[in-house]
Amino acid sequence: MIFATGVTTGIPLPGMNRYCVAAKSPLTNTFGESYAGGFFGPELKFAGFDAVVIEGKAEEPVYLWIHDGEVEIKKATHVWGQKTKEATETIRREVKDLRARVAAIGPAGESWCVLQTYCTI
Numbered sequence: 001m002i003f004a005t006g007v008t009t010g011i012p013l014p015g016m017n018r019y020c021v022a023a024k025s026p027l028t029n030t031f032g033e034s035y036a037g038g039f040f041g042p043e044l045k046f047a048g049f050d051a052v053v054i055e056g057k058a059e060e061p062v063y064l065w066i067h068d069g070e071v072e073i074k075k076a077t078h079v080w081g082q083k084t085k086e087a088t089e090t091i092r093r094e095v096k097d098l099r100a101r102v103a104a105i106g107p108a109g110e111s112w113c114v115l116q117t118y119c120t121i
Helices: 040-046 084-095 106-115
Strands: 002-005 019-024 031-036 051-053 062-067 070-075
Touching: 002 040, 019 040, 062 084
Parallel strands: none
Antiparallel strands: 002 019, 002 051, 019 031, 062 070
16 A cells, blocks of 8 residues: 655645555455545655555554654554544544544445455555
8 A cells, every 4th residue: 555645745735735545456456546635645745755655464453653754653453443533533642643644444444454354454
């Protein structure tokens, strides 16, 4: 799974807040991607990253805390099962940053990951 920003992401102009999430399906070997706007892309770039590549599978639910050029893997068992808004609030309190940007999959995505033993988390 790849989270990537564009060259112009973060420039203070309308439409310059885009980022992409892409992945290769281990089931069909096809490639899929989705684009989004909002604060996540620019904040990823401001944290010092143009892209983040996630490979493999965690043994338990985890999340990445990316802050000031550093990356830390944190346990997320306490967040698992929460709706995206609740998960975002929980993570923000945990990292002590109420403005932290969170990309969350929510219970539907979690259910898919549990059903698929090959899912990357």
